[in-house]
Amino acid sequence: MTSISLSRFLLEAQRSHPDAMTPDLRLLIEVVARACKTISNAVNKGALGNVLGNVGTVNVQGEAQKRLDVLSNEILLEANEWGGHLAALASEEMDDPHPIPNRYPKGEYLLVFDPLDGSSNIDVNVSVGTIFSVLRCPEGVREPTAADFLQPGSRQVVAGYTVYGPSTTLVLTFGQGVASFTLDREQGSFVLTQRALRIPEDTSEYAINASNRRHWDPPVQRYIGELDAGKTGPRGRDFNMRWVGSMVADVHRILTRGGIFMYPVDAKCRDKGGRLRLLYEANPMGFIVEQAGGAATDGRQRILDVQPHALHQRIGVFLGSRNEVERVTAYHLGAA
Numbered sequence: 001m002t003s004i005s006l007s008r009f010l011l012e013a014q015r016s017h018p019d020a021m022t023p024d025l026r027l028l029i030e031v032v033a034r035a036c037k038t039i040s041n042a043v044n045k046g047a048l049g050n051v052l053g054n055v056g057t058v059n060v061q062g063e064a065q066k067r068l069d070v071l072s073n074e075i076l077l078e079a080n081e082w083g084g085h086l087a088a089l090a091s092e093e094m095d096d097p098h099p100i101p102n103r104y105p106k107g108e109y110l111l112v113f114d115p116l117d118g119s120s121n122i123d124v125n126v127s128v129g130t131i132f133s134v135l136r137c138p139e140g141v142r143e144p145t146a147a148d149f150l151q152p153g154s155r156q157v158v159a160g161y162t163v164y165g166p167s168t169t170l171v172l173t174f175g176q177g178v179a180s181f182t183l184d185r186e187q188g189s190f191v192l193t194q195r196a197l198r199i200p201e202d203t204s205e206y207a208i209n210a211s212n213r214r215h216w217d218p219p220v221q222r223y224i225g226e227l228d229a230g231k232t233g234p235r236g237r238d239f240n241m242r243w244v245g246s247m248v249a250d251v252h253r254i255l256t257r258g259g260i261f262m263y264p265v266d267a268k269c270r271d272k273g274g275r276l277r278l279l280y281e282a283n284p285m286g287f288i289v290e291q292a293g294g295a296a297t298d299g300r301q302r303i304l305d306v307q308p309h310a311l312h313q314r315i316g317v318f319l320g321s322r323n324e325v326e327r328v329t330a331y332h333l334g335a336a
């Protein structure tokens, strides 16, 4: 069977959906994918590449920066600043947006990303990933500021992630469903492996950091208590739990076989607004999950409807199999 490269897939998408897949978006995705290949090579070197461990600095999140966090961020910045497709970039690892240097042309898109999500897993050889989101730069804005990135997730034109696991897999949406590509290391290119990922509406698998149980609000206590009661409780069936501690790995499992992923706002993280970040974790993953037939809320409202007020704002996240997300959201709204 003829393998379809990412380049061919994007060209065909441009022909069939010219408004959704413009030449500059096609270039942007190819550039990000190429940067992810470079990050994959660095991640895969592990202890042999002098890329493990901390650099001794702390990022805007107050988290210790891993060598690979900083390297991945630099790879994405350098790959994207010369192509003329972006007006600015923003990253989990940088306090403020990164302008496109004046020596390069500016484009009409904004790229925001988590260069290496789950990086606390790197030193223990557990899957990590890159998450990215693309917005349009507001009309007439030549020097974008953080305020120009503060758009609801429903305005995203592209979202994707690359999971650096047993295989390096790129998952992508531009609003016409979700496709996945696996890196063929012999060819050095991403090859289409699934054209239309769909999340089953029901599931028996949930993902949450259960060590936070005592901090959860009542709706989450009720929902998880019912799952744990299994056959003996109101759900009448048993459930299984998985928690990788790397959002990309947990979400990829859910896209592959269903499930619900939860990181609620609780007594422990309420003062920060939550654990996960809206612009470069919840929004891109919410767009991808919805395009695959799932749902994504903050417990009360659709994540993609939330109007951001800060670049590194955090939010509660419930996403995955639609019927489970709707159930736990109904519990929060007192509607069940």
Ligand code: P6P
Binding pocket: 117, 118, 119, 120, 209, 245, 246, 247, 248, 275, 276
């Ligand atoms: P905890 C990784 O740091 C991350 O941002 C997500 O990838 C992951 O789902 C979550 O935090 C893990 O949080 O509290 O279990 O370490």
